Amino acid sequence: xxxxxxxxxxxxxxxxxxxxxxxxxxxxxxxxxxxxxxxxxxxxxxxxxxxxxxxxxxxxxxxxxxxxxxxxxxxxxxxxxxxxxxxxxxxxxxxxxxxxxxxxxxxxxxxxxxxxxxxxxxxxxxxxxxxxxxxxxxxxxxxxxxxxxxxxxxxxxxxxxxxxxxxxxxxxxxxxxxxxxxxxxxxxxxxxxxxxxxxxxxxxxxxxxxxxxxxxxxxxxxxxxxxxxxxxxxxxxxxxxxxxxxxxxxxxxxxxxxxxxxxxxxxxxxxxxxxxxxxxxxxxxxxxxxxxxxxxxxxxxxxxxxxxxxxxxxxxxxxxxxxxxxxxxxxxxxxxxxxxxxxxxxxxxxxxxxxxxxxxxxxxxxxxxxxxxxxxxxxxxxxxxxxxxxxxxxxxxxxxxxxxxxxxxxxxxxxxxxxxxxxxxxxxxxxxxxxxxxxxxxxxxxxxxxxxxxxxxxxxxxxxxxxxx
Numbered sequence: 001x002x003x004x005x006x007x008x009x010x011x012x013x014x015x016x017x018x019x020x021x022x023x024x025x026x027x028x029x030x031x032x033x034x035x036x037x038x039x040x041x042x043x044x045x046x047x048x049x050x051x052x053x054x055x056x057x058x059x060x061x062x063x064x065x066x067x068x069x070x071x072x073x074x075x076x077x078x079x080x081x082x083x084x085x086x087x088x089x090x091x092x093x094x095x096x097x098x099x100x101x102x103x104x105x106x107x108x109x110x111x112x113x114x115x116x117x118x119x120x121x122x123x124x125x126x127x128x129x130x131x132x133x134x135x136x137x138x139x140x141x142x143x144x145x146x147x148x149x150x151x152x153x154x155x156x157x158x159x160x161x162x163x164x165x166x167x168x169x170x171x172x173x174x175x176x177x178x179x180x181x182x183x184x185x186x187x188x189x190x191x192x193x194x195x196x197x198x199x200x201x202x203x204x205x206x207x208x209x210x211x212x213x214x215x216x217x218x219x220x221x222x223x224x225x226x227x228x229x230x231x232x233x234x235x236x237x238x239x240x241x242x243x244x245x246x247x248x249x250x251x252x253x254x255x256x257x258x259x260x261x262x263x264x265x266x267x268x269x270x271x272x273x274x275x276x277x278x279x280x281x282x283x284x285x286x287x288x289x290x291x292x293x294x295x296x297x298x299x300x301x302x303x304x305x306x307x308x309x310x311x312x313x314x315x316x317x318x319x320x321x322x323x324x325x326x327x328x329x330x331x332x333x334x335x336x337x338x339x340x341x342x343x344x345x346x347x348x349x350x351x352x353x354x355x356x357x358x359x360x361x362x363x364x365x366x367x368x369x370x371x372x373x374x375x376x377x378x379x380x381x382x383x384x385x386x387x388x389x390x391x392x393x394x395x396x397x398x399x400x401x402x403x404x405x406x407x408x409x410x411x412x413x414x415x416x417x418x419x420x421x422x423x424x425x426x427x428x429x430x431x432x433x434x435x436x437x438x439x440x441x442x443x444x445x446x447x448x449x450x451x452x453x454x455x456x457x458x459x460x461x462x463x464x465x466x467x468x469x
Contacts (some may be wrong), residue, residue: 051115238449
């Protein structure tokens with residue numbers, strides 16, 4: 001569970017105790033059992049104690065649908081014990097004694113205590129609760145055993161239980177609009193530099209997967225950024241000349257414009273230059289791999305060869321329900337796995353649509369682009385403008401432009417009763433470039449930057465008019 005370990009600042013501390021709290025259905029039991037079976041896989045023994053009235057058979061029915069569940073370890077290295085009747089008949093002290101005996105008998109290294117709320121209900125005072133928790137901890141600590149307390153109530157930060165344990169993890173599910181989002185927060189972390197704030201997680205057949213908030217996990221890039229003084233071919237005839245020799249290596253270029261202006265076509269041409277020394281990745285939201293390959297064939301651009309040779313990978317994320325940080329981590333994992341040097345992000349709007357809290361987009365993109373530069377990736381990203389034509393031109397995001405090294409604008413232009421596609425370079429960081437507006441042509445032999453646009457005014461808005469005489 002690398003994501004959760006990263007959020008916790010390295011994982012759970014051996015011999016420490018933690019509370020995992022959240023409303024019913026938040027994912028506490030699945031998380032605890034996944035941690036338990038991970039310990040079992042590492043050769044340790046686990047004791048799972050329940051204070052709940054439900055039978056273990058019902059629990060096993062649920063766990064049986066998850067990949068991490070290993071029924072062969074039940075009663076061997078993974079033991080489930082119900083103390084519900086002991087608690088009801090003899091009280092908290094009897095529960096402590098039963099747990100002590102089981103820990104000693106089995107040589108347990110992890111104790112999961114599911115049902116702390118029931119213990120609270122059985123206590124006569126806060127002091128009793130504190131004493132109960134302290135006794136469980138002391139029995140576990142005596143043999144170097146870690147403890148997870150699960151509770152379905154949201155305990156106050158100054159509750160007796162919180163003051164006793166080393167860490168508190170809160171799970172919750174919310175419904176912003178019409179979709180549900182699961183989040184976790186480390187509310188207390190003693191002895192480890194946990195990442196603060198809210199972090200997304202999901203529960204699938206693989207179990208519990210956490211995604212650290214990207215701007216928190218990558219507050220600084222993972223490696224030193226040393227930009228090379230070289231350029232990378234764009235794959236588009238004439239574009240490298242406008243950029244001053246090509247795309248600066250380890251830079252981020254934003255191509256923005258309306259639908260149909262040619263952003264994806266330029267990205268495909270960029271990917272077609274992939275080779276063994278420059279592995280490439282397409283990460284997009286709009287076109288399936290099959291449609292993307294068909295589009296390339298129509299343009300006369302060969303991406304089938306690089307795909308078949310393994311030099312180019314296409315990752316498609318449908319524009320449906322996505323998690324922002326999951327997308328970010330998936331992208332960076334793919335980049336690191338194949339040591340990608342050419343990256344085409346087709347649709348930064350896909351990231352924006354996946355976010356729940358829009359104001360964090362600047363910080364998210366800052367962390368993402370800084371890490372890509374540090375990894376030596378030359379990136380082309382696209383941003384779609386809303387209007388095909390219009391008297392005004394809005395910037396792609398309030399602060400996004402400042403995070404980008406190079407800006408290229410594509411527009412549909414109406415001039416002399418004709419529609420034309422035009423391209424202009426607005427910014428190339430630390431390099432000279434050609435700022436003129438050029439016509440762009442598309443055909444079955446690829447994309448080409450043609451002659452400069454005839455002198456007009458308001459070309460950027462798409463409504464060009466002749467220069468006054």
